[in-house]
Amino acid sequence: MDSDNRNRQIGRRGFLAAAGAGASALAGLTAGTARAATPDPAITEVQDWARSLGDGVAVRPYGNPSSFEKHVVRRDVEWLTASRESSVSFTPLHDLDGIITPSGLCFERHHSGIAEIDPQKHRLMVHGMVERQMVYTMSDLKRFPGRANRVYFLECAANSGMEWRGAQLNGCQFTHGMIHNVMYTGLPLKTLLDHCGVRTAGKWLLAEGGDASLMTRSIPLDKAMRDCMVAWAMNGEALRPEQGYPLRLLVPGWEGNMWIKWLRRIEIGDQPWHQREETSKYTDLLADGRARRFTWIMDAKSVVTTPSPQAPLAGKGPQVLSGLAWSGRGAIKRVDVTFDGGRNWRQARIDGPSLPLSLTRFYAEFDWAGEELLIQSRAIDDTGYVQPTKEELRQVRGVNSIYHNNGIQTWLVRGDGQAENVEIS
């Protein structure tokens, strides 16, 4: 008998023995899992994938997920916008874990579709109130000292925006999926601004994208000098086209609309430009008709990703609640969770790198006997800010706006394990 066959037989004998022995011992762990008392063919039989050679190396020079993961995709909501070219797709948060968002699943928000830019032809111009106007090629940018790698979340100001008037969309992909978190590589914007020499009168910056919409936003110079970056890579490789390839602006902790994609132009001026995206859009209309403007910072927020409407409980017994928390003001210091709609709270366990202005992963283990649950999470950042309820937000801001809803989300879990987006008062 050769070595491979011996291994296989050892394996089969062992599986046969364990298939019987394990069945009852596991009952405590997996009370909800149906498990036959007789040996399971999934254990005792040699599976198809062990009978023959699979695909070799470099058959897929750039790999993709398993065919069993085809349901893990970005999704849009057809009725939400008039066309897909000016619309949004949502990150499937309920299918993900850890804090890194896979580049292929990062939510999209376009105003005129995805610009497919030739990096050789792309330029970044810096002009206005500067000593030296500059035009940079991609190659120029990669020659500057001070290249940096940072993990940041990017959240659309309209994330959870449909929830202002009550629970609407069923699934955290749709209520909270306008967010992603990747490691960027690029250059501090300060490096370029210093290279151009900002004049004393220069206090504001206009960033402009190179797609057909020429998206523009005004940014205060002090923010630009503090921690903004121009980035050409995400999660180790070049930016994806839908994330601004070959160059995007990072405005850490601030609303995603300001993170100009396909970045082509930066102008320095002495006052904001009052473009469409900071007047008619991305301002927060209050109940009395006045509007909050320049509300750039994304306040502390969290969401339970499992269980949630797209990720029901599979059965009774031990469970792992999982979720994400973040703050545009710093690092997440603590996350609390409740299973009874806020009567009792317990502290969740934060795991993995907990970085400032980054998504933070939390878990809370619990045992479920089939009772109805009202699950919520509440984030607290290192400034001491506590994530408010939706009702607390509405009392101050009304329900006219679609922006900056960081209220506490509620999932109702029913006796069959299915979860639903609900609101409780």
Next chain:
Amino acid sequence: MDSDNRNRQIGRRGFLAAAGAGASALAGLTAGTARAATPDPAITEVQDWARSLGDGVAVRPYGNPSSFEKHVVRRDVEWLTASRESSVSFTPLHDLDGIITPSGLCFERHHSGIAEIDPQKHRLMVHGMVERQMVYTMSDLKRFPGRANRVYFLECAANSGMEWRGAQLNGCQFTHGMIHNVMYTGLPLKTLLDHCGVRTAGKWLLAEGGDASLMTRSIPLDKAMRDCMVAWAMNGEALRPEQGYPLRLLVPGWEGNMWIKWLRRIEIGDQPWHQREETSKYTDLLADGRARRFTWIMDAKSVVTTPSPQAPLAGKGPQVLSGLAWSGRGAIKRVDVTFDGGRNWRQARIDGPSLPLSLTRFYAEFDWAGEELLIQSRAIDDTGYVQPTKEELRQVRGVNSIYHNNGIQTWLVRGDGQAENVEIS
């Protein structure tokens, strides 16, 4: 004039002005870049991608890189192995930045091709010297308390193995590309072993993969209890098929062959099993005919990824040297680089999260006047271990082995910017 047209005109006027003004001012930064004194059409003309709408959201529910990045792929070396089913493909390190390896570009090493496993049918059995034999479904594993997220490098013991007998393969993709670094999500192996109850006599563990090769490796129990994990996710999403979907073993800091993919069986015993992959393979044959065995730890190592043979210098002037360092014994404490083959060393700048048992990114800025360079890097970990030269390694280990070559790599950069894999004494 509507807002969009005004923006476009402001943009064009600005670009026209800056195209002239910037040209000379940039000369200091980009001495090597040819730049016309007359305005560049890439700047002054409206580009194709700004003339029409691009693809909308969710047109690609799972996104892929830009078509301009088609060269960034895993590659194999045809003459290296008899077939692709038992072979290796290499990570394109020279095209990447930061510390996260994109899942689609993680190097592959298979012994019978990629097993395409149905996660519903997959089982993990734990048996042998345990109180309770167990068979776990994927769903069972996701119900245990203590789920964790960790960033670890995985390096094949044979990485740089072709270099024992001198410089051979031209490019860090091929000399050092059997490595990747991702964030894993899974469960400490200790949790499962405690659940099964390891008997006092149990000192070793055999891990077995579920593909046709039934890959097996022996692992000391104390390592398994210290920091090994069973992982089902990488970089936020399910493991890729070529990385062991739906379940792989993590053996942090130790040679990649032990990180059993498609993990189906763990047996506890009182001694190692002496399987093929730890006797005829993955032992280090010395000059006197004896072999080192159980040489699991990957010692501190580094490589300059830019410039390198696949990533030449584009022109004279300011440059950013970039590279990776790692150690299987802890965190990287310092990296030194030399431009003259080791006569003078300077400390590189480490950037980004510097985590234990993870790739660490370093940079060194320099100015290049076109002279010949002999570039090397040297990693030092937090145990004080200093990466040796290849010659120092050969004096102790000879040249019979293909494993555990962590010697210092040399790139010769010629006057035209092209780089070559060379060896200097």
